[in-house]
Amino acid sequence: MPPVPPRCCGLAVEDYPRTLRELKARFATEDVCREYLARLRWRSGFLCPKCGASGGWPTARGLQMCAACGQQASVTAGTIFQGTRTPLTVWFRAIWWVVSQKNGASALGMQRILGLGSYRTAWTWLHKLRRAMVRPGRERLSGEVEVDETFVGGVETGGGGRHIGKKALVVLAAEVRGRATGRIRMRRVADSSAKSLVTFIQDAIEPGSTVITDGLQSYRRLPKLGYEHDRRVVLGGGESADAVLPRVHRVASLLKRWLLGTHQGAVSREHLDYYLDEFTFRFNRRSSRHRGKLFQRLLENAVTIDPVPYAAMVQGVRGRRKE
Numbered sequence: 001m002p003p004v005p006p007r008c009c010g011l012a013v014e015d016y017p018r019t020l021r022e023l024k025a026r027f028a029t030e031d032v033c034r035e036y037l038a039r040l041r042w043r044s045g046f047l048c049p050k051c052g053a054s055g056g057w058p059t060a061r062g063l064q065m066c067a068a069c070g071q072q073a074s075v076t077a078g079t080i081f082q083g084t085r086t087p088l089t090v091w092f093r094a095i096w097w098v099v100s101q102k103n104g105a106s107a108l109g110m111q112r113i114l115g116l117g118s119y120r121t122a123w124t125w126l127h128k129l130r131r132a133m134v135r136p137g138r139e140r141l142s143g144e145v146e147v148d149e150t151f152v153g154g155v156e157t158g159g160g161g162r163h164i165g166k167k168a169l170v171v172l173a174a175e176v177r178g179r180a181t182g183r184i185r186m187r188r189v190a191d192s193s194a195k196s197l198v199t200f201i202q203d204a205i206e207p208g209s210t211v212i213t214d215g216l217q218s219y220r221r222l223p224k225l226g227y228e229h230d231r232r233v234v235l236g237g238g239e240s241a242d243a244v245l246p247r248v249h250r251v252a253s254l255l256k257r258w259l260l261g262t263h264q265g266a267v268s269r270e271h272l273d274y275y276l277d278e279f280t281f282r283f284n285r286r287s288s289r290h291r292g293k294l295f296q297r298l299l300e301n302a303v304t305i306d307p308v309p310y311a312a313m314v315q316g317v318r319g320r321r322k323e
């Protein structure tokens with residue numbers, strides 16, 4: 001039997017189904033799904049999750065046996081698919097459905113389409129997948145980048161019903177690409193202090209970039225931290241904030257419309273981060289011609305982040321990312 005996964009050139013850089021019909025035909029069995037995941041996870045060959053050695057061989061039970069320590073590893077162990085009782089073929093269909101929803105996926109829609117027994121299952125799956133929408137070690141934004149904060153939300157579920165909750169503060173960054181908008185990043189922050197906002201900028205934007213903000217004092221330290229700072233003070237009566245920071249303002253209004261439309265505004269504050277991740281994932285790939293490419297990206301991420309148990313997930317715990 002040939003070594004699985006292949007040592008090299010196993011998976012073409014882009015290797016994804018183009019249509020739902022192709023997906024169904026290709027990923028019809030557990031073995032095929034597992035093999036695809038193995039090639040995404042161990043691109044340059046099997047790495048033992050226990051001892052770290054490379055090299056192994058497949059067993060009859062669909063596992064990988066480490067050549068060094070004899071550990072039998074499942075390709076789904078240590079990924080968001082760990083311990084799932086649902087066939088991978090169904091997961092693959094779910095992921096295809098999620099990336100095909102131009103306006104985002106709701107738990108109710110997913111439950112209906114896949115015929116899942118419970119809303120809770122659909123909700124849990126969606127949250128697992130949202131965690132896979134941020135690629136570990138993704139690049140920071142660069143060039144000219146607009147940054148601003150906005151309030152999001154207001155209506156929350158929880159505490160046994162719907163009630164008006166506090167709004168959440170979200171800081172957004174959007175790259176300037178000529179007249180258009182490039183990639184975006186966003187994060188929920190506790191307040192508009194320099195600590196909150198500048199920490200986000202350092203995580204999201206390459207030093208050396210030009211950061212465009214309004215006149216808020218919190219941003220004043222940026223030049224000391226290696227950024228060019230284009231500070232645009234909005235004067236009363238004249239220019240509006242929309243005119244000086246048009247891209248982040250447009251993204252902010254799209255985000256709010258999306259939360260209200262797809263999710264009926266029913267996003268609680270502790271889970272908002274994951275909805276922001278989903279919005280960012282979709283926005284940054286909005287011009288991607290092939291849904292299948294998103295399908296592959298999401299699966300690639302799904303096998304590189306750690307699983308989060310349901311109990312932790314309902315509290316909004318972020319999956320620890322592998323380096």
Ligand SMILES: [Zn+2]
Nearest residue numbers: 048051066069
């Ligand atoms: Zn080992």
